Amino acid sequence: MNSVFEIDNLTISYEIDGVFYDAIKNVSFSIPEGKITGIIGESGCGKSTLGLALLGLLKKGAKLRGGKILFEGRDIFSLSERERIFFRKNKTGYIHQNPFESLNPIVKIKKQLEERCSGDCNFRERVNELFEIVNLKEVDLILEKYPFELSGGQNQRVSIVSALLPSPEVVIADEPTTALDVTVQSMILSHLLKVKEKYGLTLILISHDVSMVSFFTDYVIVLYGGRVVEMGGTDSVMKKPIHPYTVALLNSVIKSGKRPSPIEGEVPSITDGINGCPFHPRCKYAFKRCSEAFPSVGYGEGGDHIFFCHLEKDVLLRPKKSHV
Numbered sequence: 001m002n003s004v005f006e007i008d009n010l011t012i013s014y015e016i017d018g019v020f021y022d023a024i025k026n027v028s029f030s031i032p033e034g035k036i037t038g039i040i041g042e043s044g045c046g047k048s049t050l051g052l053a054l055l056g057l058l059k060k061g062a063k064l065r066g067g068k069i070l071f072e073g074r075d076i077f078s079l080s081e082r083e084r085i086f087f088r089k090n091k092t093g094y095i096h097q098n099p100f101e102s103l104n105p106i107v108k109i110k111k112q113l114e115e116r117c118s119g120d121c122n123f124r125e126r127v128n129e130l131f132e133i134v135n136l137k138e139v140d141l142i143l144e145k146y147p148f149e150l151s152g153g154q155n156q157r158v159s160i161v162s163a164l165l166p167s168p169e170v171v172i173a174d175e176p177t178t179a180l181d182v183t184v185q186s187m188i189l190s191h192l193l194k195v196k197e198k199y200g201l202t203l204i205l206i207s208h209d210v211s212m213v214s215f216f217t218d219y220v221i222v223l224y225g226g227r228v229v230e231m232g233g234t235d236s237v238m239k240k241p242i243h244p245y246t247v248a249l250l251n252s253v254i255k256s257g258k259r260p261s262p263i264e265g266e267v268p269s270i271t272d273g274i275n276g277c278p279f280h281p282r283c284k285y286a287f288k289r290c291s292e293a294f295p296s297v298g299y300g301e302g303g304d305h306i307f308f309c310h311l312e313k314d315v316l317l318r319p320k321k322s323h324v
């Protein structure tokens with residue numbers, strides 16, 4: 001299968017009081033073309049840092065400290081400024097958790113959308129088509145509004161339209177429904193799915209919501225403490241999780257007939273500078289080696305399901321009382 005992104009040994013750090021701390025550490029994976037890949041993990045695990053990096057963006061204070069991100073074979077951090085702007089504007093779309101991060105509250109929707117539509121993009125045609133897909137009625141009325149005059153759900157749908165206007169190849173949606181009411185959440189996701197199907201997009205769905213990722217994605221990457229700890233086909237990872245963190249994350253959500261069990265302890269801060277497996281302070285299986293070295297790769301069923309734990313798969317998959 002073709003990949004749109006190849007991430008190779010990526011490390012991104014934030015400078016705090018003159019010291020660099022890793023938010024993403026030696027991360028490698030690829031994003032398959034035309035599929036939906038989910039990136040999950042609790043808050044603070046590095047999801048947004050990684051999502052922005054895929055656009056060649058680093059937040060203030062962040063530094064690329066190693067590795068590379070190839071988009072269609074080219075290293076996006078080595079592109080010229082002009083090429084990078086073209087890549088961001090035409091090849092990718094980004095949907096933020098908070099639509100106001102992508103929409104300027106004091107500029108009319110029409111002007112903001114026009115800025116996303118250049119070159120071959122026929123503004124009126126694209127707007128009509130996309131407004132219909134995301135079920136936004138009264139196109140002319142909305143185009144003349146300011147974002148502050150619209151509801152949260154309408155703004156998020158406008159930001160989906162904005163992300164899609166230049167017909168990008170990849171859309172990255174970072175917690176696209178977290179700021180919305182539960183009733184609007186599934187509607188927004190089904191619009192995203194429709195758009196993905198219609199245009200054959202590659203979609204990267206970043207979320208802490210395990211149920212949403214299970215339902216909507218083809219592949220899943222589990223991040224913890226800035227490291228990939230498990231990844232593979234969504235069915236395989238969600239139905240047969242191997243890594244203790246993935247198991248704990250799945251056990252922490254409400255499932256019918258099962259009482260959720262929260263994960264004890266907290267996500268580490270990057271300034272904790274945890275060595276070895278980042279999950280070791282919270283892992284009930286942790287032993288000496290876990291705090292000394294990051295584990296090498298282990299393999300689940302099928303070629304693409306992998307995990308990083310010092311324990312063998314057979315030991316991890318053995319039925320445990322606490323999981324029933």
Ligand SMILES: Nc1ncnc2c1ncn2[C@@H]1O[C@H](COP(=O)(O)OP(=O)(O)O)[C@@H](O)[C@H]1O
Nearest residue numbers: 014023043044045046047048049059061269270
């Ligand atoms: N601008 C910043 N300066 C310093 N640390 C940051 C900054 N942004 C994020 N971090 C830290 O980097 C880690 C990863 O953050 P983030 O990528 O936002 O995670 P997530 O999206 O999974 O919540 C967290 O420990 C967070 O506190």
Ligand code: SF4
Nearest residue numbers: 277280283290309310
């Ligand atoms: S490497 Fe050690 S601490 Fe990390 S998940 Fe495996 S057993 Fe737990």
Ligand SMILES: [Mg+2]
Nearest residue numbers: 047048049174
């Ligand atoms: Mg985030």
